[in-house]
Structures are given as C-alpha cells and as structure tokens.
Amino acid sequence: MISSKEVAREAGVSQSTVSRVLNNSNRVSKENVAKVTEAMRKLNYRPNAIARSLVSKRSKTIALISGPLHNPFFVETTSSIVNYAKEKGYNTNVFFENNGDNMAVYETVLSMQVDGIILSSVFMDDPILQELQTSQIPYVMFNRKHNEGGNFVELNNYQAGKMAADHLYQLGHKHIGFIGGPMYTSTFYGRYLGFTEGIAEQTMETGKVFLNETDTSEEAIADAIFKMMGRKERPTAVFAATDAIAITAMDTLMELGYRVPEDISICGVDNVRMARHHAFELTTIGAQSNKNLGRLGIEHLINSIEAGKENMSPIQVTLEPALYQRKTTGPFKPGSV
Amino acid sequence: MISSKEVAREAGVSQSTVSRVLNNSNRVSKENVAKVTEAMRKLNYRPNAIARSLVSKRSKTIALISGPLHNPFFVETTSSIVNYAKEKGYNTNVFFENNGDNMAVYETVLSMQVDGIILSSVFMDDPILQELQTSQIPYVMFNRKHNEGGNFVELNNYQAGKMAADHLYQLGHKHIGFIGGPMYTSTFYGRYLGFTEGIAEQTMETGKVFLNETDTSEEAIADAIFKMMGRKERPTAVFAATDAIAITAMDTLMELGYRVPEDISICGVDNVRMARHHAFELTTIGAQSNKNLGRLGIEHLINSIEAGKENMSPIQVTLEPALYQRKTTGPFKPGSV
DNA sequence: ACTTTTTATGTATGCGATTTCATAATAAAA
DNA sequence: TTTTATTATGAAATCGCATACATAAAAAGT
Numbered sequence: 158m159i160s161s162k163e164v165a166r167e168a169g170v171s172q173s174t175v176s177r178v179l180n181n182s183n184r185v186s187k188e189n190v191a192k193v194t195e196a197m198r199k200l201n202y203r204p205n206a207i208a209r210s211l212v213s214k215r216s217k218t219i220a221l222i223s224g225p226l227h228n229p230f231f232v233e234t235t236s237s238i239v240n241y242a243k244e245k246g247y248n249t250n251v252f253f254e255n256n257g258d259n260m261a262v263y264e265t266v267l268s269m270q271v272d273g274i275i276l277s278s279v280f281m282d283d284p285i286l287q288e289l290q291t292s293q294i295p296y297v298m299f300n301r302k303h304n305e306g307g308n309f310v311e312l313n314n315y316q317a318g319k320m321a322a323d324h325l326y327q328l329g330h331k332h333i334g335f336i337g338g339p340m341y342t343s344t345f346y347g348r349y350l351g352f353t354e355g356i357a358e359q360t361m362e363t364g365k366v367f368l369n370e371t372d373t374s375e376e377a378i379a380d381a382i383f384k385m386m387g388r389k390e391r392p393t394a395v396f397a398a399t400d401a402i403a404i405t406a407m408d409t410l411m412e413l414g415y416r417v418p419e420d421i422s423i424c425g426v427d428n429v430r431m432a433r434h435h436a437f438e439l440t441t442i443g444a445q446s447n448k449n450l451g452r453l454g455i456e457h458l459i460n461s462i463e464a465g466k467e468n469m470s471p472i473q474v475t476l477e478p479a480l481y482q483r484k485t486t487g488p489f490k491p492g493s494v
Numbered sequence: 495m496i497s498s499k500e501v502a503r504e505a506g507v508s509q510s511t512v513s514r515v516l517n518n519s520n521r522v523s524k525e526n527v528a529k530v531t532e533a534m535r536k537l538n539y540r541p542n543a544i545a546r547s548l549v550s551k552r553s554k555t556i557a558l559i560s561g562p563l564h565n566p567f568f569v570e571t572t573s574s575i576v577n578y579a580k581e582k583g584y585n586t587n588v589f590f591e592n593n594g595d596n597m598a599v600y601e602t603v604l605s606m607q608v609d610g611i612i613l614s615s616v617f618m619d620d621p622i623l624q625e626l627q628t629s630q631i632p633y634v635m636f637n638r639k640h641n642e643g644g645n646f647v648e649l650n651n652y653q654a655g656k657m658a659a660d661h662l663y664q665l666g667h668k669h670i671g672f673i674g675g676p677m678y679t680s681t682f683y684g685r686y687l688g689f690t691e692g693i694a695e696q697t698m699e700t701g702k703v704f705l706n707e708t709d710t711s712e713e714a715i716a717d718a719i720f721k722m723m724g725r726k727e728r729p730t731a732v733f734a735a736t737d738a739i740a741i742t743a744m745d746t747l748m749e750l751g752y753r754v755p756e757d758i759s760i761c762g763v764d765n766v767r768m769a770r771h772h773a774f775e776l777t778t779i780g781a782q783s784n785k786n787l788g789r790l791g792i793e794h795l796i797n798s799i800e801a802g803k804e805n806m807s808p809i810q811v812t813l814e815p816a817l818y819q820r821k822t823t824g825p826f827k828p829g830s831v
Numbered sequence: 832a833c834t835t836t837t838t839a840t841g842t843a844t845g846c847g848a849t850t851t852c853a854t855a856a857t858a859a860a861a
Numbered sequence: 862t863t864t865t866a867t868t869a870t871g872a873a874a875t876c877g878c879a880t881a882c883a884t885a886a887a888a889a890g891t
Binding site: 837838844852 | 862863865867868869870871872873874875876877878880881884885886887888890891
C-alpha cells in the first residue's frame with residue numbers, strides 16, 4: 158500500500174503538504190498541488206480511510222440494523238437508507254436482526270466507531286436504548302420504538318390496528334383472525350391493541366378475534382392459518398399485522414383452495430410496493446407519506462450527525478395511517494366459508 | 495471514549511497488558527487478567543475497532559456491491575451474503591449499483607481497506623477488474639462475470655437461454671418476445687445469445703424473436719410490453735431474462751387484460767423464491783443448487799481471505815441450469831392473442 | 832526601507848490499538 | 862546453590878494520516 162509519506166517523497170514535499178492537498182486546503186501553492194497530484198497519480202495512491210478516521214474521529218459510515226429482507230418492508234427501507242446515506246457521503250454497514258439475539262450485533266456496532274446508527278430491531282424494553290444513550294452516538298429507531306421514547310420514526314400502530322378493525326367490521330365480518338409477531342415489539346403490540354379495541358368499540362357482541370402470535374417465519378404463518386381454518390368457526394377475514402405476513406398468509410390460503418376475497422378477506426399493514434402488484438392487489442394500511450420510514454429515519458439521523466452533539470434535538474415522529482383499499486377485502490357473505 | 499490506556503491506569507498495569515488480555519494472549523497472569531477485565535467492565539470499555547485495524551491491517555469488513563433490491567434475486571443474495579459474513583465474523587458494507595456509474599463506489603471501496611470485495615455490478619469489459627487485480631484485495635464477482643475471467647460464480651447463462659428457447663418452442667410458440675437488460679453485462683448477453691441460437695437451432699423458419707433491451711426499470715419493462723403487444727403480430731410467449739423482469743412483465747400484461755398462460759406464456763430466469771408464490775407460480779430457469787450465487791460467492795471470498803494472498807487460488811464457478819416448470823407457460827393455442 | 836501581516840511549508844505530536852524487544856521475576860535443571 | 866529456561870510485564874516503535882505549532886518567505890502597510 159502506498160502511503161502519503163511515499164507520495165511526499167516522490168513529490169519532494171513533506172507529508173503534511175500531501176495531507177493538505179488531500180483535504181484540499183487552500184494553504185498550498187499551485188505548484189505543489191500539481192506536484193503532489195502528479196505523484197499520487199503516478200503511484201496510484203489511495204488514502205487510507207482507516208487511518209483518516211482514526212485521527213479525524215469520524216468514519217463516515219453508519220450502521221443499519223434491519224429486520225430480515227424476506228419482509229419487503231425492509232427491502233424498501235434498506236434500499237432507501239443505503240442509497241440516501243451514500244448520496245450524503247456515508248457508507249452503510251448492514252446487519253440483519255437475528256431472531257431476538259441482537260446483543261452480539263450491538264456489541265459489534267458500538268465498537269465500530271460508526272458516526273450513527275439506524276435500527277429497526279428494538280424491543281419495547283430493550284436494554285440497547287440505554288447503551289445507545291450513554292454511548293453518545295447519534296441513533297434513530299425506525300418502525301419500532303421503545304417504551305422509554307428515545308429517537309424514533311414510526312407509524313401510528315394503534316390507529317392502524319383500529320382502521321383495520323373498522324374496515325373489516327364495516328364489511329360485515331364478525332369472525333376475524335389476527336396474525337402478528339411478538340408482542341414485545343411496539344409494532345405488533347400497537348397494531349394488536351388498536352385492532353382489538355377497535356373491535357370492542359364496535360360492540361360486536363358476537364364478534365370473535367383469533368389471536369395468532371407467530372415468529373413471522375413462513376412456516377409459522379402457515380401453521381397459524383392451518384390452525385385457524387381448521388376450527389369449526391372459521392374466520393371470514395384476517396388482519397395480518399404486516400404486508401409480509403399478509404402475502405404469506407394469502408399463499409397458504411390459496412394453496413388450501415380458498416379464494417381471496419370471495420372466501421376470506423385479508424388486510425395487511427405497511428403498504429409495501431409489492432402489495433400493489435396485480436397478482437396481489439392487497440388491501441393495506443400505511444403511512445400517508447411518499448417517503449418510507451427508513452428514508453425518514455436516515456434523513457433525521459444524518460441531520461443529527463451533521464448538527465453535532467451540542468445541537469442534537471430529539472427525533473420523535475409518528476405518522477398517521479391511511480387505508481389503501483384494494484382487492485383482497487370484500488363484504489362478508491353468509492355461508493362463504 | 496474510554497481507551498485501553500485508561501483501562502491500564504485503572505487496572506494498574508501497562509497498556510500493552512490490556513492489549514494482551516484483549517487478544518486473550520496466554521502471556522498474562524490470571525490476576526492481571528482479572529484486574530483488567532474488571533477495569534474494562536467498570537469503565538464500560540469497548541475496544542476501538544478503527545485503531546485495531548489500522549495496525550492489524552485487517553478490518554474484518556467486506557464490501558458488497560450489489561444490484562438493486564427491486565430485483566428479488568439481489569434480495570436473496572444480499573441477505574445470504576450479509577448473514578454468512580456476519581457468521582464468519584465479518585461486517586458488510588453494502589452499496590447498490592447506480593445505473594452504470596459505479597466508479598465512485600469503486601473508488602470508495604478501494605480506499606476503505608476492506609478485507610474483500612464481492613460484487614455483482616461488473617460489465618463484461620469493466621475497467622474495475624484491472625483495478626481489482628492490481629489492488630491485491632481478494633474479490634469475487636457473482637452473477638455477472640468479466641470477459642477477461644477473474645474470480646466469478648455464475649450461472650451458465652448461455653444454457654439458460656437455450657433451455658428457455660427449447661421449452662417455449664416445444665410448447666409450440668413461434669412468436670416470442672425477449673426482454674432483457676443491457677447487453678454489456680454477461681448475464682443478459684449470455685441469455686440472449688443462448689436464446690436466439692436455441693431458436694435458430696430449432697429451424698423455426700417462421701419463428702420471430704422481438705428483442706427488447708431495457709434498463710430493467712418498471713417503466714421501461716412496461717414500455718417494452720406496450721410496444722410488443724401493440725404490434726400486428728403479437729408474441730404468444732415472452733422470455734424474460736430475469737424473474738424480476740418476468741414479474742413486472744406479468745403485472746403489465748395482466749393490467750392490459752391478458753391471462754397468463756392462456757393468452758401469453760412467460761418464462762423467467764433465476765428461480766427466485768418469490769416466483770414460487772401461488773400468486774405467480776412462475777416458470778423459470780435456475781441453478782441446480784440449494785445455495786444462491788451470493789452465498790457461493792461469499793463462501794469463496796471468505797475462504798480466499800483466510801487462505802492469505804500466497805495460497806489464493808482462482809475462483810471460477812459456472813453452475814448448470816435446470817428448468818422449473820410451473821404455471822406461467824402453456825401450449826400455444828392458435829388464435830389465442 | 833522597515834515593520835507588520837499573510838501565506839506556504841516543514842517538524843513534531845497524537846489518534847488507540849498491536850507487537851517487538853528488553854528485562855525482571857519465577858520455575859526448572861544442573 | 863548456581864545456571865538455564867520460561868513466563869510475565871513494561872517501554873517504545875509503528876500503522877497512515879491530520880493538525881497545532883514554528884518559521885521562513887512573500888506581500889502589504891507605513
């Protein structure tokens with residue numbers, strides 16, 4: 158590896174002069190800039206980013222700890238985050254959540270000297286928030302948030318659940334299944350709470366909610382469907398707490414011979430791009446924003462970073478949801494299933 | 495930030511002793527190990543990864559330069575790569591290809607002191623290969639390969655194209671559309687070549703291939719469909735050079751009122767997971783391997799890294815394809831479209 | 832022409848770890 | 862007990878760059 162010292166020798170100047178032209182300081186004469194530039198070219202010099210960040214204390218990289226990519230929501234956010242960060246001059250170190258055991262990842266990230274952290278992996282009572290705050294590293298949680306607050310960008314999950322309940326109730330459904338992930342995450346918890354309270358408000362005496370708490374793996378979702386549809390009283394609609402779940406649920410349901418929405422209605426949450434595909438036309442609930450939560454999160458994060466520790470203001474954003482009614486929900490037909 | 499020096503002071507030992515326990519050298523007495531460990535805990539010390547890599551010359555991070563995530567193929571490879579790397583103790587810096595202009599990304603990556611580079615973004619005559627080879631950094635190209643060879647893991651694209659031609663021909667189709675991306679990438683070029691030569695071999699005197707070279711954006715694909723289906727002689731089948739293209743093409747076709755495969759057959763390449771969904775059941779051509787190309791690539795890359803520069807052997811893997819016949823291709827019916 | 836300010840450059844130091852080398856302390860061999 | 866081998870520890874150099882500081886040279890004021 159060619160170092161700035163060798164460039165200096167080649168150019169016949171001191172290493173600090175080389176460093177100066179590297180950082181295009183205007184304190185260098187045109188002649189020396191030329192000599193140094195030429196020497197760099199000749200030696201095919203590339204500055205060592207590691208060394209730079211050791212002294213500058215800024216690595217120009219951020220860490221993303223994301224939910225798994227088999228969920229299209231995270232496909233979209235990951236894409237947005239990486240691209241926006243790049244645009245702003247930051248590299249992104251990507252990690253995927255590892256079924257609950259994120260501590261190893263957190264340890265890695267905290268010793269990596271990243272300039273900022275954006276994560277979707279927190280639990281409502283996750284000890285990581287504490288670590289994050291004492292570490293002084295700018296961070297923002299997206300999608301999920303923590304009980305204690307902190308910096309976050311989220312959807313109003315409670316409202317989303319409620320809207321689903323209203324929508325399905327108005328279509329006449331009485332027996333509704335809920336499929337969601339772990340209740341110690343704010344998204345699933347909020348959506349479930351809003352949903353059940355929405356149902357309750359409608360005073361559906363005869364209404365029933367079948368709760369399925371899964372780990373969001375395809376197998377677990379399929380199992381939930383099997384169990385639910387195997388009952389004597391089958392649901393005529395299911396509220397999937399994410400579009401990813403909805404899409405897998407649909408797959409299983411179709412495999413079992415059900416038609417959507419004729420036999421059973423499905424409503425998701427997140428309004429992912431894929432849900433708009435003609436093969437799905439999924440009814441869903443999502444934020445009224447043309448930027449996804451990842452994008453909003455990374456914008457805030459980078460603002461925070463560039464503002465500096467002194468004038469870092471808290472980030473607490475909750476987006477209001479809207480219903481995107483498409484073709485997977487329809488009116489209850491007696492005797493349909 | 496707490497440094498090892500402060501830990502040393504707290505523990506009453508020298509900084510080098512702290513470093514030794516950090517790297518669990520066995521040259522430290524149990525008492526000192528205990529003292530140092532305690533001091534680390536007390537001060538909430540985290541080693542500075544940047545400093546470590548400056549001296550050790552290994553950053554334990556690799557760079558991934560991937561195709562865009564709106565292509566599900568890259569969703570799968572990205573996931574595999576990041577997770578496998580993590581498993582092996584490597585962090586992954588992710589970049590997404592930027593419509594042809596990858597030089598900025600390459601520059602960044604080359605000065606980042608990564609331990610290895612895995613990339614899907616090369617063109618057949620891309621100058622990056624040269625850079626890669628002189629840089630001495632272990633690398634492997636996946637999916638696409640370079641004219642000059644280098645290290646790669648790919649599908650036999652020529653064969654894949656040929657299989658598509660055979661399959662569609664055997665179903666009786668004479669007018670077939672091809673939709674693919676830029677011909678300066680080995681994937682699209684190889685698939686196109688195999689396809690047209692396959693068609694030619696079948697001596698389909700009356701056969702016609704409509705070539706559509708797009709930039710793989712949704713709009714471009716939709717435009718290609720519009721143009722193709724607007725002709726007097728419409729194709730009765732289309733060979734989409736990737737599943738991503740096939741899925742978007744299907745969307746557009748369905749929007750225009752066509753039924754698949756009754757009105758028009760579609761065959762893709764890559765055998766992405768999503769293509770198996772009941773809403774698609776896409777006929778496709780893919781490698782006969784339970785590991786995707788990204789996974790194979792990263793395994794080879796990490797082997798290379800750990801083998802050391804001395805015993806790094808070239809990586810040249812070409813997987814043979816197989817046809818996965820599902821529900822989007824069917825026999826030609828005269829007068830169908 | 833002499834002082835003062837500005838500009839260009841080099842020297843030296845430090846970022847936070849790893850690692851070589853020298854040495855003190857201890858254990859093993861004689 | 863003396864010599865030798867072994868083990869534990871610290872001092873110091875180093876990695877590649879940025880930057881504070883000192884200073885020489887040039888430009889500007891007076």
